[in-house]
Amino acid sequence: MRHILAFLCLIPAAAGAQDLTVMTYDSFVSEWGPGPQLKQGFEEECDCTLRFVAPGDAAAVLSRLRLEGTRSTADVVVGLDTNLMAEAEQSGLFAPHAATPALDLPIEWTDPTFLPFDWGWFAIVMNKGTPVPHSFEELAASDLKIAIQDPRSSTPGLGLVMWIKAAYGDRAPRIWADLADNILTVTPGWSEAYGLFTEGEADAVLSYTTSPAYHAIAENDPSKVAAIFNEGHYLQVELAAKLATSKNSDLADRFLAYLLTPAAQTVIANTNWMYPAHEVPLPDGFGDLPRPEKTLFLAPSEVADIRDAAVREWQAALSR
Amino acid sequence: MAGRAFALTVGAAIVALTLGTLALVGLRAEGGWSTDYSALRFTVVQAALSALISVGAAIPVARALARRRFRGRGALVALLGAPFLLPVIVAVLGLLAVFGRSGVLNQLTGLAGLPRIDIYGLHGVVLAHVFLNMPLAVRLILQGWLAIPAERFRLAQSLGLGPRGIFRHLERPMLQEVLPGLTALIFVICLTSFAVALTLGGGPAATTVELAIYQALRFQFDLGRAASLSALQFGLCAMAVLLALRLSAPGGFGRGLDRVVDIAPAGWRRGSDTLVLVLAALFLIVPLGAVALRGAPILVDLPAGVWWAAARSVLVACGSSVLVTGAALALALTPGRWVDLVAMLPLAASSLVMGTGLFIGLYPLVAPEAVALPVTLMVNAVLALPFAFRILRPAATTLTSDYGVLAQSLGLRGVARLRWLTWPRLRAPLGFAAGVSAALSMGDLGVIALFAAPDRPTLPLMVQQLLGAYRMDQAAGAALLLVLLSFGLFALLDWGGRRGSAL
DSSP states (O other): OHHHHHHHHHHHHHOOSSEEEEEEOHHHHSTTSSHHHHHHHHHHHHSSEEEEEOOSSHHHHHHHHHHHGGGOOOSEEEEEEHHHHHHHHHTTOEEOOSOOOOOOOSSOOOOSSOEEEEEEEEEEEEETTSOOOSSHHHHHHSOOOEEEEOTTTOHHHHHHHHHHHHHHGGGHHHHHHHHGGGEEEEESSHHHHHHHHHTTSSSEEEEETTHHHHHHHHSOOTTEEEEOOTTOEEEEEEEEEEETTOSOHHHHHHHHHHHTSHHHHHHHHHHHOSEESSOOOOOTTTTTSOOOSOEEOOOHHHHHHHHHHHHHHHHHHHHO | OHHHHHHHHHHHHHHIIIIIHHHHHHHHOOSOOOOOHHHHHHHHHHHHHHHHHHHHHHHHHHHHHHHOOOTTHHHHHHHTTSGGGSOHHHHHHHHHHHHSTTSHHHHHHHHTTOOOOOOOSHHHHHHHHHHHHHHHHHHHHHHHHHTSOHHHHHHHHHTTOOHHHHIIIIIHHHHHHHHHHHHHHHHHHHHTOOHHHHHHHOSGGGOOHHHHHHHHHHTSOOHHHHHHHHHHHHHHHHHHHHHHHHHOOOOOOOOOOOOOOOOOOOTHHHHHHHHHHHHHHHHHHHHHHHHHHHHGGGGGGOOHHHHHHHHHHHHHHHHHHHHHHHHHHHHHTSOSHHHHHHHHHHHHSOHHHHHHHHHHHHTTTSOGGGGHHHHHHHHHHHHHHHHHHHHHHHHHHHHHHHHHHHHHHTTOOHHHHIIIIIHHHHHHHHHHHHHHHHHHHHHOOGGGGGTOOTTSOOHHHHHHHHHHTTOHHHHHHHHHHHHHHHHHHHHHHHHHHHTTSOO
16 A cells, blocks of 8 residues: 555656646546547647646636645646636636637637636527427426526536526516426536436426537437527636646646637537637537527626625525 | 554544544634524434434334345345445436436326325435435344344243233334434434435525535635534534433343244234335335436446446445454444444535545645545545444444453453454444445545546546536446446445345
């Protein structure tokens, strides 16, 4: 046992200077995520070794970085989202990146520190054939039973709370109260809710407008559809950033630039099932998905101000 | 003497990993203390109901199993180990296949024109906890039944006592010894429930303390709140264990000659035993069957990575099982209330706080990914220890009171005592404890996420990754593989212990 431990401890020490450590969420680096292909692509051109660290979901990534503080060995973080951005900024752990390349987002993006690498609209995903609502009010009036995620433990769950807040403002508690009898249950994370939907227990689930593309392309199953709402859809932008403590600052900048190249963007779109931040051709069933006409978005600083109150409203409305 | 030193070391290790990690998190905290009263209330109510109903339902099942012999009895006893080992999301989906909106039960009530059954709410949470814990309770009570020497039953029969008299003079004292500790065990298990409570609770009214801890650590980065909530869980656990120790009375049946005696009463009791067994078996087998049917078709073409992950998990499980069984035996043979309390601590530990504390402690020393497997092994061992301890404790106490004096007068100690006294007398509970530890170590995930090496996942992490990548079918297959491997390890070790006994 002691020998194994001693051996394992040597691994980080043996790593050379040209070694880039990227911290990200777990599904990014799984066999089916963008991680393995991005690693291969970047290593071919950088003459370096790329190492992933994945301590859990996006919220876990930020909390781990805060635990590590200035001692962190990570150079780049990939996968924070706009709802976590204000807190990430406040932590003071991140440094501005070299240059913002041209971006194709539904909103203007100028932040010097956090660089978007993909994005998507939250949406209620359901089966074709069930009556599709066109707004939260229609959803509340229907008999549909939907699985959602808890905003206290999941980023999509928090996204939904922000969505309703952005769309309805002070009327949000009323909307939640009307939705209460349509909410089948609240799960800790995205995968439990999505599982309830694919197993047929829930009629619909909170996910992304791009979710049907996975089923159409990877499973040859065209039966899933995202309901497009008139009030607009809340935007989630996934972000990458460079750590202020990185000892490989130039290499980190090169990696951030690489993330926005057509090659990397194609990989990300086809494995992460989100829209690319820099337009690249998308396969049939993905590129031609219906898109909402209106995009809702709250600036990160605004999210930080209203988040706790909005979650309390959600909790109060659904606890009755 | 060496045994006592070993027990003290094990105790110190447990305290370090539970209270020590909590202290590390508390020391890093900047905010003050705070609690969440509505979450606390819901947590205690659901845990108390789950524990009382699990144990209440387990008594008739254990009695029926103790006094009846039938074909498939061994298989049923082994199956009792299975629900307890299911990964949470798999157990929930299995239960929903039966009790859910489109589940078997609602299809039947639909045919009969009855109103739909809605599983979401406090009752759903309790139902799931009973499904997960009642079988464990049956096994532990059954052990108690079979520990009553057959000579006592024969004496009772020759004195003309009927089933009622036997209950009063033999079975009730046994239950008094076993039930308090068991109820406390299940109460504490349910105390830290998180995913089951939230998913089947139907909404934020079903918030548990563990969820509040999760929120504090992940979204608010409020280490002080996380630490104080976790301390609250330890407090509740300590109260439950101390209360159980007060209520529990030693059985004091004395030694027997290990003969098997037929105690099956005839008449209506035969019918009621049969009914109880059929209902219990259905309650267990139908949801388990749903899990098996869902995963079976995918089992043959799982991606290669899954098999590697499975190999890693089996390795961890075997290592952890050896560690746990040894440590639990040392503790179980050591008298004293502190042992009961310390051995229960890991159950009350919030896995997230434990993981965070370990991380704070280890991060300055070593890269977390580099020690992922050893840390998984150790943490799983500590988390499984309370179960192994609870399984071994009653039998070990009886062993000491029945044979301690004799062994001492013979000068039987050290390895010889283990070889000639402890092993033969504790073989069945040791096998069961080793099996449960191995299977539990296959499953747990909570602590390890912070340390996980992304390119070397264990099987539960793999299931999580598949679920996160939309691959629900493959996740169902991999989850079934996880269940089969856990159950296989469990059944193998358990069978090794039970071979040749009446259990």
